[in-house]
Amino acid sequence: MLSYWEQTSFIHYDFIIVGSGIAGLSTACCIKERSPKSSVLVLERGIFPTGASTKNAGFACFGNVGEITADLELIDSDRLLQLSVNRWEGLQLLRKRLSDKAIDFQPNGGYELILYSDTYDYKSGIEKVNQLFNSAFKKEVYVEDQKSIDRFGFNKNLVKTMIYNSLEGQIDTGKMMSSLLLYAQQLGIKVISGAEVLEINENEKQVEVIVKSEIYGKNESIKFEAEKVAICTNAFSKRFFPNADLEPGRGQVICTSEIPDLKIKGTFNFTEGYYYFRNINNRILFGGARNVDYDNETTDQFALTEKIQQNLEYYLKEMILPDVDYTIDYRWSGIMAFGKEITPEVLKASDRIVAGFRFNGMGVALGSKVAEQLTDLLLL
Structure with missing residues (x-):
């Protein structure tokens, strides 16, 4: 017709x-x-x-030490280095095509929170990953930064230390x-x-x-x-x-009300990147926790679940924003793709x-x- x-x-x-x-x-x-x-x-x-x-957290990142250390158990170091370089080069292509101003790129760095509950040897991980990345980036990409825990106001009873990557940044996804x-x-x-x-x-x-x-x-x-x-x-x-070789993975997200004088600046993650958060216009955008309910989050259906939402709210209140008044203004989910490879x-x-x-x-x-x-x- x-x-x-x-x-x-x-x-x-x-x-x-x-x-x-x-x-x-x-x-x-x-x-x-x-x-x-x-x-x-x-x-x-x-x-x-x-x-x-249009639902992601706007991280201009290419991997944290915990995640990369775990990935070394899955693929050889040469392929993992190339994957990381491809991620980095992809970010530069995006920035060049659209301009930093257009995407609101901010080179504030990225942080991996090391919790007291974590079991992996993060010091050895930093050394191993820096050695792997040296040929491509010509510098030590990851350094320990414990002092910034106080600067950002995180709960020191839960956060042991942090790992900083100066090459990462953030964008405005919209x-x-x-x-x-x-x-x-x-x-x-x-x-x-x-x-x-x-x-x-x-x-x-x-x-x-x-x-x-x-x-x-x-x-x-x-x-x-x-x-x-x-x-x-x-x-x-x-x-x-x-x-x-593909399975969908749902990522649930919460976003707070505006918080006056919010000190948190940069992109943050913990538990091999399963959790991630950042400051967006003086709000905290916090997502992840797929590992808490892996079977049910392996889906291509957009939805919010009580188990994941409660888990995110716990870490937000107890670890990220202790003693801070806020409300949850936004909740959503997005669908990503994962595989054995x-x-x-x-x-x-x-x-x-x-x-x-x-x-x-x-x-x-x-x-x-x-x-x-x-x-x-x-x-x-």
Whole structure:
């Protein structure tokens, strides 16, 4: 039931990107930057990007000592170093593409809280990880910083010490995604929201992308066509690749009321990054605790649960903001993608279809880097 105008102006493209998160929009932008005459369409099933791109904490980070030490048990040191460098380079690509001002990048550093309940040897970890990173960063990336516990007002009965990384920072997630969308539109990229992709079918001439269109009837659809397609749906990629090493992981978040004279500055995490918090406009944004209820948080359903919310509120009150008055003004959840393999999946499914997913909670850092790799495959 499409008109002549719709058929000739809205259906046929050189490239279609499925998913308008950081990776999807960055892939679209990268294509247009390298091939300005190419026509590019981005399809997004939600009003906003569906997974975590507009729901993350805005950490410009590439890993803490506890997490990296644990990762050394999963992959060899050379691959782990390359993964960390890719995260770092991805952050620089994002900053360069949009500008620090546009994304409100603040180089305040990152801190890992070491709790008295932690069991890993953090001093040995600092030495091991600094040695691993030395060839890439040419400096000691991680240093112990116990004095700042008092400066930030944390509970010293729970926090033993901290590890500081001067190379990390923070961004405003909303400004970043708004800027990325605006930049894509300025490049001439079309973005359609509310476009749920039902099927992707390839033939010898093109790829057909079938999108749900109930406005024309309950079972009606629209068929878009492209020379090549990139699938950037991260946690929701199993619908296209059912055998992929991928499982969704829900991240629940709380955000406080404004707190006068809030001293906390930087990005913070503990327990191998399972918990994370920061100051955003004199509020504390605090999320995580997926490890407390791992089975139930391995889901692609957006929801809040009493168990996780109570756990977050406990650490917020007892450890992060002891003796501070505040209320919880916001609560939300986002969906990330994890796997047994901790590196992202960059997949050439065929000559015409590629995919990038499984960022293991590092989509801000890896999205732009994976976009470059996908563009390399698409423009071959």
